[in-house]
Amino acid sequence: MPSHSPAPLISLTWTDHVTGTKGYLVVDRLVRGVSSGGLRMRKGCTLAEVTGLAQGMTMKEALHFDADDTLARYVPLGGAKGGIDCDPRDPAAYGVLVRFLRALRPYVENVWTTGEDLGLGQDLVDRAAEEAGLVSTVQAVYPLLEDEREARRRLSDAFAVTVGGIGLDELAGGCGVAESTLAALDRAGVAHSGTRVSLQGLGTMGGATARFLSEAGLTVVAVADVKGTIANPAGLDVEALLAARDAHGAVERGALRAEDQELPGDAWLGADAEILVPAAVSYAVDAVNQASIRARWVVEAANMPVLPEAEALLVERGITVLPDVVVNSATNAWWWTLFGDVGPDAEEAFRHIRRSMRTLVDRVLERAAADGCTPRAAAHALATDRLPVMADRFGWYG
Known part of the structure; x- marks a missing residue:
């Protein structure tokens, strides 16, 4: 990973007060004040793993940035990732997920958009997010949308589409x-x-x-x-x-x-x-x-x-x-x-x-x-070329 930043902007460890389970959030970079990256759950997940994944998300977003495309509505976001050190098959896993999202609610509401990743399906993440009091796991991006209501309807309609079951x-x-x-x-x-x-x-x-x-x-x-x-x-x-x-x-x-x-x-x-x-x-x-x-x-x-x-x-x-x-x-x-x-x-x-x-x-x-x-x-070289352009256009943090 190119050294675009000396350290992640946010790196935190959460401890579940009920089970002692550890969870992690790393926000590597913000673009227009927002970052993107899924939430995984697996036994043995570590902060180092989540940090590497967040850096990878920064690269993925940068690789999809086209400075010359003035018609695209979507502008790539910053990179982030969440992880919980828990077996998703554990009967206690859902409660851990809800408490993790409840504890990190301010981050999800303001800077971290997330969704399914290893060990977690989107339906489960959405159900836990609702129980944790969140409007959506992508609500941090809503202020960037031209028409939030229409955008949410469009996404909901897309999630309802099935192909071959x-x-x-x-x-x-x-x-x-x-x-x-x-x-x-x-x-x-x-x-x-x-x-x-x-x-x-x-x-x-x-x-x-x-x-x-x-x-x-x-x-x-x-x-x-x-x-x-x-x-x-x-x-x-x-x-x-x-x-x-x-x-x-x-x-x-x-x-x-x-x-x-x-x-x-x-x-x-x-x-x-x-x-x-x-x-x-x-x-x-x-x-x-x-x-x-x-x-x-x-x-x-x-x-x-x-x-x-x-x-x-x-x-x-x-x-x-x-x-x-x-x-x-x-x-x-x-x-x-x-x-x-x-x-x-x-x-x-x-x-x-x-x-x-x-x-x-x-x-x-x-x-x-x-x-x-x-x-x-x-790929690293291409991302390294694009990150300064993104920084110049949108700033490092917001």
Whole structure:
């Protein structure tokens, strides 16, 4: 991460008075007084993790900033992130979530817009936010809207849209990951048909990514969840697996076909596939298990899934890592909708996401080729170029 700022603007640790659970909020940067970044819940979440994620959000927002686009209503925000050190399956987790949001209510109301992330679905976050006394988890951005009532109606309508039984809110990010993958394949002259994919995670991001890649003609040969890896060299029935998921993305094994195989949890790493998509937890690929990877591309659908030392070893082996700050940044689609650049329509949203993500991926890969560096380094360079422009135009804090 480029050193655009010596330290986060806000970094706090919260302790639940009932359970002793720790929670964290890091606001890395404000643009027009507001920051954006999801709220995750997982056992073992740390302040360092949340800090890294907040810095990544600053980069994602900067990468979607176009200083020459005077027609766009949405202006990228600052980066932030929240995290709670709790197993989301714990019966006490919902109460912890409500108390966290209640304690951090002043930040949500004024500077931090948030939503679902690892371990938390949007419906659950919205329910907890209402119980905590919040109008919305994105209310800090309302003063920036031209017509708040119309914007809220537009967003509500968009969240009500479903495609093939899955909400548009779940599909937006995965559409961006899939389009990033397809852009890389197209630049390399690799046909979609016959290209194989292995994914870790079939939750919100992984499930949507699997659907869009399958629809594009790629073959999903392996999917890992908390129960293990499901594999089939001839291709898995993605839609059947999506229909058999529980609220946390785990697949009911009764939905598997006779030819589908159940393998150990880490088998997804070494699957015979060209594309590897870590779409679940951070730090999934380390310096040891990266040796199992046979894919040509690792596409980071999750946040920070590949450790730096692992990425260096992958690069040495000729494997390209498409970084999270680029490929999973299509969650910005909701800002495009809220601000009015995109209406509450699935096809309009998908067109905008595909166009924006392909432009961004092409720009990053062109910069990487020109500078002789990795896509991550190229993305950092592009963000470094844009952050001072944003600061000059909007100020560092407000």
